[in-house]
Amino acid sequence: MSRVTLYAPADLQSFMVRTFCHLGIPEEDARIAAEILLAADLRGVDSHGIIRLYTYYGNRLAKGLIDPRPEVKVLRETPTTLALDAGTGLGQPVAKRAMQRCIAKARESGMGVVTVRNSNHYGIAGYYAMMALPEDMIGLSLTNAQPLVAPTYGRTAMLGTNPIAVAVPAGSQRPFVLDMATSIVPIGRITVYDKAGKEIPAGWGVDSHGKITTHPAEVLKGGALMALGGSDIMRGYKGYSLALLVDILCGVLAGAAFATQVGHPGVDRPADVGHFFAALRVDAFRDLDEFKRDMDSLLQEMKQAPKAEGQPRIFIAGEKEFELAEYNHREGIPLLDEVVKMLKKSGEEAGVPFDCPPVGEAER
C-alpha cells in the first residue's frame, strides 16, 4: 500500500492542456493529447498517463524532437485505405484523426484501414479502438514502440511491447475492450519490483545472457522483457510472433521505423513510431441487434462459468478498467507522492507550475 493524493480529473486535464499549449501545441491538439493521457489515468493505466507528460512529450517538444505544428501528409488513399505521414508530430492528435478517418471510411465502405508513419508515442492503444464503439463498429489499434522485448532464444531487446487493442460493442453488457502489451508485463512493472527490492516471477524477463532471471536489476541492465507466454516450453514464441506482427503492420507496412530503429525517450532523434488502425461495420455481416444480443450472451456465459477454487469472478477484457474509470472519475485520480513531486519540479522548469488542488487522500 502506498499513500496517494487524489486530484479532480478536470484539474489535471486543464493543467496538461496549459502545459502542451505553453510548449507550442495548438489548443485543439493540446486538448486531444490531454484527454488521452487522462483516459489512461482514469482507466488505471498509470504508466501511460500524466506521469509521461514530460519524459515522453514535454522534454522532447522542448528539444525540437517532436514538431508541435506538424504538416500531416497523405501518402496514399483509396475509399477504404489511407497511409499518413505524421510529420514527427505528437502521437495523440494525428492518431485520433487517423482513427476518425478510418471510421468514416468504414461508414461508407464497410471497413477502413489507416497507417501512420513518422509519429510519436500515442498513449493507450485502447483509446483509439474504443472510438469505434459509439459507431457500432469493431475497432483495432496497434502501435510499435521502443525496443524492450527479446525474441524467443534471443538475449537483447529487439521489439517494443507493441500493444494490440480491439474494441467490440455489446448490448446491455459493457463492450469487450482488449488492450494488451504483447510482452508479459511492461518495463515499469520490473522497475517497481527493483525499487521495492523484490524478486520478479521467473519468466517476466531475461538477463544479458538470455537466461530467465528473478532479479529485476538484471532485466533492466542489459537484459530484456519476455513476450507473452514466456519460455519456449510455455510457447513464448507466440507472444514474440505477435509482437513481430505488430511491428510488421506499424513499422514495415506504415513505412515507419521498426525493431531496434524505433526511437525512445532517451535518444535524441525523432522516434518515427508507426501506428495501424482498422474499423469494421458490424452490420456488414449481420443484423446489429442480433449481434448485440449474442455478444451479451457470450460475455454473460463467460462471466457465469464455473470458477476456479478461491476465485470469485471471471472477467471480460476491459471490465476492470471501466469500473476503475467510473470510480476514479467520482473519487479523483490517485497520484503517488513521488509523481506529484516530479510534476511540481518539472512544472516549474517547464514554466507551467503544477497547481491542481488535492481533493483527498487514500491508501492504494
Place this chain on the structure above:
Amino acid sequence: MSRVTLYAPADLQSFMVRTFCHLGIPEEDARIAAEILLAADLRGVDSHGIIRLYTYYGNRLAKGLIDPRPEVKVLRETPTTLALDAGTGLGQPVAKRAMQRCIAKARESGMGVVTVRNSNHYGIAGYYAMMALPEDMIGLSLTNAQPLVAPTYGRTAMLGTNPIAVAVPAGSQRPFVLDMATSIVPIGRITVYDKAGKEIPAGWGVDSHGKITTHPAEVLKGGALMALGGSDIMRGYKGYSLALLVDILCGVLAGAAFATQVGHPGVDRPADVGHFFAALRVDAFRDLDEFKRDMDSLLQEMKQAPKAEGQPRIFIAGEKEFELAEYNHREGIPLLDEVVKMLKKSGEEAGVPFDCPPVGEAER
C-alpha cells in the same frame, strides 16, 4: 523417438480424395479437402492432417452431420465484405472459396473481409492466410472450435483453441506465417504426455477445480487447457482474451455457434463452426518493393540478433514449417505405426482401403 513409416504425399492425397468422393463429396471439393489435410502433414502439424480423416470428417459425413453437397448461401455482401452460410458443408472447400472471394475483393477495393457460419472444422488456419501471399497481400484466417480452454479464473472448458493465422509476404526472405492456437498447447499434446505416463509442465492445463496441475489425466478428465500466458501472474488473461476475441469474430459476428455451443467430433449434431478471413493489399499503403525490402531487413535483423546462451538460432514464424514441408515433400510424410493401423482399419470399414505403398522408414 518413435518408428514412422514414410509415404509419398501424392499417394496419401489420392487416397484421401478417393475416400471423400466415396463419402459423397464432389471431386473438386474432395481435392480441396485432401490438399489442405496434406498441407498439415507436410508442415508437421500432424494433428490436423490425415489422422483426422475419419474422426473429424469421414464419420460425420457417414452420419449425415456434414452435408457433402451443401448449398452455400450469401447472407450479406458489399464490395469489401461478404457473409456466407456454409450449409453444414465440409469446412475446407467453403473456407478456400471464401478466402478466394476475400482476395478478389481486396484486389478491387484494397481489402476484404469474409465471415462463414454453419461450417465445420477447416483444417490448418494458416493454409487460408497463406493464400494471400502470391497476391502480395497480407492474409488473416481465424476459426472457432470445440470448447477445450478455460477462461482465466475458470475451471471448465468454455472456448476453443481458436487459432490466429496471419501471413505476410517478404522479398528474398521466406514470408512471415504465424499460425498459432490461442491455448498454450493443443489437447493432443496433453494426450501424448498421458499415454507416455509423463507429467506436463505446470501451466499447460487445470484440473476440475481450476488448479494448475502437472497430471495430464486431470486435464483430460473434467479439467481444461490454459490460454497462452497460463497463470494470472504470467498474464494468461491476455491469451484468454485473444481466444474470446476469435470467438467474437468467428462465432458472434459470423452468426455461428460460440463458446460451449460449438459442436465437436463426439457430439451428434452439426458443429456450426464459424470462420473469419481478411486480405489486405500491401500496395494500398506503400510501394510493394520498398515493403518487401523492409520485410527482409526486419526478418534478418531478428534472425541475426544476439542469441541466448546455448541457443544457435532465432526463428521467424513459419520458418520451421517451410523447412519441414520441403523435407517431407522430398523424403515422404512420416506416419506413426498406430496411425497407419487406424487408417487400415477405418479404411476397410469406410469401403476405401488404405493401399498407399510405404516409401521408407525412419525414427522421429
